[in-house]
Amino acid sequence: MSKNSLYQYGTIGSLMAGAMDGTDTINDFLKHGDFGIGTMDGVDGELVVLDGQAFKMSAKGYVVHLEGEEKLPYGAIAHFHANHTFTIQDELDNEAVEALILDKMRSKNLFAGVKISGTFKKMHTRAMPKQEPPYIRFSEVEQPNFYADEIKGSIVGFYSPALFHGTSVAGFHIHFISDDQKFGGHVLDYVVEDVTVEIQDYANLIQDFPKEAEFLDTEFDYSNIAEEISLSE
Ligand SMILES: [Zn+2]
Secondary structure, three states: OOOOEEEEEOOHHHHHOOOOOOOEEHHHHHHHOOEEEEEOOOOOOEEEEEOOEEEEEOOOOOEEEOOOOOEEOEEEEEOOOOOEEEEEOOOEEHHHHHHHHHHHOOOOOOOEEEEEEEEEEEEEEEOOOOOOOOOOOHHHOOOOEEEEEEEEEEEEEEEEOHHHEOOEOOEEEEEEEEOOOOOEEEEEEEEEEEEEEEEEEOOEEEEEOOOOHHHHOOOOOOOOHHHHHHHHO
């Protein structure tokens, strides 16, 4: 695999439609990179892979370091190295930061990796609570929200071209892990204070799928999938 490939296991669309069983181990997933996001078996929490270490922010509000045998239904991962780097020493909200990133990355029509590390004035996340089969739709799950002020940590995530809304989330899909590895989650909004922004341009996407009969033989209802992804992510 090229060092400039983004590897995706499963799709957001199938996850939304109920493919929530973990089918790929963290150890196998980590063969494809050292930087990534995802969720765990039964959409249990928010996965962050940073510097090759995998963490899960649980809906109960704490972070666990994953050992490797845990399974995930969905994740995206890459071997991270920055093609563009800049610093922000100013209080900017997520919309202002995203505008700067969009300006620096190679193209809105390619996938990009985004790492933002340093001090955040505000961080607002959520985390999915673990579901048990038979699964309800992702968009119907209540997600606890979490807030932190003046927190040091890293945003890890990816930009997807609009065309891929369905396989992933169009635009930015980012997760957070604090430096003390106690706080994290799926990022909803934030304000930076003193951060370094690193962007990786991907030349291609490798899309992998579960091979289990349960996935292969299910008739998924994708009729409202774009709206459900926009609502939930
Ligand atoms: Zn997420």
